Amino acid sequence: MDKRVRGSVVNGYLGFIQKKWGKVGRSQCMEDIGLEDNLAAGQYYHSQISENILRWISREKGNEYIIEAGKFVVGNLGIIKWLVRFANFRTVANKFPANYSEIYTHGRVEVDTEKDDTYILRLYEVNFIKESCLAWQGVCEGALEMTKTPGTVKKTKCRVDGDPCCEYSIFLGAEQ
Numbered sequence: 001m002d003k004r005v006r007g008s009v010v011n012g013y014l015g016f017i018q019k020k021w022g023k024v025g026r027s028q029c030m031e032d033i034g035l036e037d038n039l040a041a042g043q044y045y046h047s048q049i050s051e052n053i054l055r056w057i058s059r060e061k062g063n064e065y066i067i068e069a070g071k072f073v074v075g076n077l078g079i080i081k082w083l084v085r086f087a088n089f090r091t092v093a094n095k096f097p098a099n100y101s102e103i104y105t106h107g108r109v110e111v112d113t114e115k116d117d118t119y120i121l122r123l124y125e126v127n128f129i130k131e132s133c134l135a136w137q138g139v140c141e142g143a144l145e146m147t148k149t150p151g152t153v154k155k156t157k158c159r160v161d162g163d164p165c166c167e168y169s170i171f172l173g174a175e176q
């Protein structure tokens with residue numbers, strides 16, 4: 001299966017690294033993973049590049065930064081940023097499967113917004129390493145923050161652990 005992702009996602013992760021650890025950090029990461037040039041936002045690249053960046057963050061800095069990186073990326077993807085400016089969280093969630101397919105060439109996303117207090121996000125053939133699962137947790141949290149929606153995110157299934165998909169339950173409302 002050919003797994004590709006838009007350069008905008010990779011650039012988002014590199015932008016996070018630069019914000020956090022400066023240009024030196026960004027250059028170090030690029031050197032360590034063998035990335036020589038900056039990527040064009042709209043082009044597709046092997047998703048291994050973004051996986052390698054996430055592994056680098058985990059190895060060099062710690063897993064806690066991966067969730068933060070996912071949040072940062074969702075805040076910087078033009079299409080989603082544009083959408084959330086005009087929409088509530090439910091609309092963003094419902095449009096997300098289509099947005100996903102614009103950004104990734106592999107896998108698919110299901111969103112269930114039937115229940116008012118809990119939305120479910122399911123990712124099929126999307127995550128191949130644990131670091132990606134964590135980044136997606138950050139994406140969910142970032143979407144809540146961007147739409148100023150109180151809520152918490154819990155990972156309830158994982159493809160890497162043998163489940164059919166990675167599943168995130170998004171509990172809406174203030175924390176109990």
Ligand SMILES: [Zn+2]
Nearest residue numbers: 133158159166
């Ligand atoms: Zn997972």
